[in-house]
Amino acid sequence: MQGKIRVLFVCIHNSARSQMGEAFLKQAGGERFEVQSAGIEPGRLNPLVVQAMKEVGIDISGNVTKEVSQFIEKGAPFDYVITVCDETSAERCPLFPGKAQRLHWGFPDPSALQGTDEEKLQSIRAIRDDIKKKVESWIISLAA
Incomplete structure (x- = not known):
């Protein structure tokens, strides 16, 4: 058996x-994957994102935001580096050195959403569902 992806x-x-x-x-891929996330300017967890994830049974409230440079400095090897910035921020998304694909x-940036918390939450749910679909379809494509 080969190592984890x-x-x-x-x-x-x-x-x-990224969270x-x-x-x-982690949920859909199970033991096949070793998964991390990071940012170029780590902030704090978006409470509306935490709420939206709880609605689908995933608690990320204890997660800590991490800086991508800590992985770069350690020379952490990855098979895949997946940037999930929106198109307007894509140029700010970091390039990761190494052999990673x-x-x-x-995806739209939840921190840039306007409106009431309920309006933002509606948009975050759509982003959440899109990310979930993309992750699930990617897992299927890897198995093909």
């Missing part, structure tokens, strides 16, 4: 999209 999800703050990607891959999955 090592995956790093990266976005700007590691507060929403959701990490959580969904880079994938870009663009």
Whole structure:
């Protein structure tokens, strides 16, 4: 049996999209994957994202935001580095050195959403569901 597939999800703050990607891959991929997430400017977890993930049975409230540079400095090897920045922030998404295959999955930034908390939550649910679908379809494509 070969080793686990090592995956790093990266976005700007590691507060929403990369955290959701990490959580969904851990849930759907099980033991096949070793998954981390990081940001170029780590912020704090988006409480509305934490709430939206709880709605689908995943608690990320204890997660800590991490900086991508700590993985780069350690020379942490990854098979895949998946950037999940939105298109307007894509140029700020970091490039990760090494042999990792880079994938870009663009999703809107929950921290940029406008409106009431309920309106933001509606949009975050859509982003969450899109990330989940993308992760699940990617797992299927790897098995093919």
